[in-house]
Amino acid sequence: MEPNKITFAQQYDLYGCYQCGKCTGGCPVAMKSRLNIRRLMIEGVLGRVLDRVGEREEIWDCTTCKTCTLRCPRGLKPMDLVIGLRGVLVEEGRIPKTLIEAMENAYKHRNPWGKSKSKRTEWLRELPEGLRVKDFSRGERAEYLYFVGCTASSDPRIQEVARSMVFLLDRAGVDFGILGIEEQCCGNEIRRMGEAGLFEELRDGNLEVFEAYGVKRLFTTCPHGLNTFRNEYPQGRFEVFHSSEILLRAFREGKIRFDRELRKVVTYHDPCFLGKQNGLFDPPRELIASIPGIQFREMDRSRERSLCCEGGGGKMWVESSSDVGQRLAELRVQDAVALGAEVLVTACPLCVLTLEDAVKTSGYEDRVRVMDLVELLAEVVG
Numbered sequence: 212m213e214p215n216k217i218t219f220a221q222q223y224d225l226y227g228c229y230q231c232g233k234c235t236g237g238c239p240v241a242m243k244s245r246l247n248i249r250r251l252m253i254e255g256v257l258g259r260v261l262d263r264v265g266e267r268e269e270i271w272d273c274t275t276c277k278t279c280t281l282r283c284p285r286g287l288k289p290m291d292l293v294i295g296l297r298g299v300l301v302e303e304g305r306i307p308k309t310l311i312e313a314m315e316n317a318y319k320h321r322n323p324w325g326k327s328k329s330k331r332t333e334w335l336r337e338l339p340e341g342l343r344v345k346d347f348s349r350g351e352r353a354e355y356l357y358f359v360g361c362t363a364s365s366d367p368r369i370q371e372v373a374r375s376m377v378f379l380l381d382r383a384g385v386d387f388g389i390l391g392i393e394e395q396c397c398g399n400e401i402r403r404m405g406e407a408g409l410f411e412e413l414r415d416g417n418l419e420v421f422e423a424y425g426v427k428r429l430f431t432t433c434p435h436g437l438n439t440f441r442n443e444y445p446q447g448r449f450e451v452f453h454s455s456e457i458l459l460r461a462f463r464e465g466k467i468r469f470d471r472e473l474r475k476v477v478t479y480h481d482p483c484f485l486g487k488q489n490g491l492f493d494p495p496r497e498l499i500a501s502i503p504g505i506q507f508r509e510m511d512r513s514r515e516r517s518l519c520c521e522g523g524g525g526k527m528w529v530e531s532s533s534d535v536g537q538r539l540a541e542l543r544v545q546d547a548v549a550l551g552a553e554v555l556v557t558a559c560p561l562c563v564l565t566l567e568d569a570v571k572t573s574g575y576e577d578r579v580r581v582m583d584l585v586e587l588l589a590e591v592v593g
Contacts, residue, residue: 219295222295223287228249228256230252232249234248234283236282239276240272240521240531240539244531247269261296264296264300265300265303270300272532273293274524275293275525276290278519281487294403297403300405301405301406307528307529310528314401317413328395329392331364333370338374346389346391352425353387354385355387356421358436359394360436362561368564373432375589376585379585379588379589382466383458383461383467385457397440400435403525404524428452431451434489434559435561453489453558455495456491456494459498462498467592469503472504473505476550476554477499477508479499479557480510480547480556481557483519483520483523485559486514495558499584502591508550508551518539518546519539520540521538521540522559522561540565540568544566544569554581555579555580555581556582556584557583558584563583567581
């Protein structure tokens with residue numbers, strides 16, 4: 212066995228695996244992909260995991276939802292093994308073209324979607340009249356930094372979420388500001404694509420900016436940003452919150468009220484990076500339940516058992532290696548429709564995009580509407 216393979220197995224603690232198969236059994240993409248995490252684990256132990264790794268297109272099917280890691284009875288981290296294998300492929304330059312483009316965009320524009328930093332604040336142009344947002348990059352200061360994120364800054368659909376968030380924050384009297392054109396990618400998806408070096412560069416750049424502007428508390432509407440700030444940046448330098456936590460606190464303190472009735476059947480999809488990976492299941496539900504007239508119905512696969520929408524882990528920039536089976540987002544939409552839901556709410560920009568696309572491809576546009584939690588609340592706030 213070659214020394215580098217021994218190191219690889221030890222690095223991911225593969226020798227603790229006893230092949231129970233719970234990682235593959237719980238993997239949401241296993242039903243439609245050749246991805247077999249249990250096999251990768253044993254091949255790592257046997258020193259064969261790196262053999263012909265470049266031919267294993269299914270490695271890019273992983274959404275890094277973390278289900279495999281959460282279900283491992285030995286406390287191992289199969290998801291990290293997959294990310295590590297991607298790192299090997301990145302070093303060898305054997306990665307899908309669309310991922311190369313996303314990484315190059317993140318390096319050049321500090322945004323995997325390819326939108327330049329000079330256009331980072333274009334979404335502000337369509338704010339409701341009278342609303343003004345503080346900008347740290349213009350010398351203004353605030354109690355909180357609202358880290359808008361790459362998707363909300365770039366995608367026209369998710370820009371609506373950012374504007375709704377600003378509207379709610381203004382109503383709640385929250386003292387916040389943004390980084391403006393100095394905001395750049397948090398690096399969460401870049402790291403999960405296997406580009407550790409670029410992730411570290413983005414992380415260090417963000418930390419320098421946060422320190423320069425004295426940022427002590429920040430929040431984001433994106434669970435992917437929340438995850439990397441909370442778990443993969445140095446701890447203790449600043450507090451990190453999800454938008455649902457900020458809005459729930461404002462609601463409990465009576466700073467915002469949901470006075471308009473919404474006589475709709477609503478269900479909620481737990482984003483993997485918010486729920487499974489950061490334990491935030493209740494804040495969105497408490498906010499939804501506070502809306503007058505609403506009829507909330509829980510999907511069977513919810514909370515820790517929530518079905519991944521297939522938007523994480525770089526999947527927004529790469530096609531699946533196999534066309535077998537339905538897209539997970541389509542299955543999720545079918546779950547909502549079967550429940551009689553008229554509104555499918557989530558709290559993640561990538562989930563909004565995948566679920567909304569699935570509604571269209573499944574022909575349910577006249578049956579169910581996909582909304583971010585922030586958008587839903589903005590419609591009923593008094």
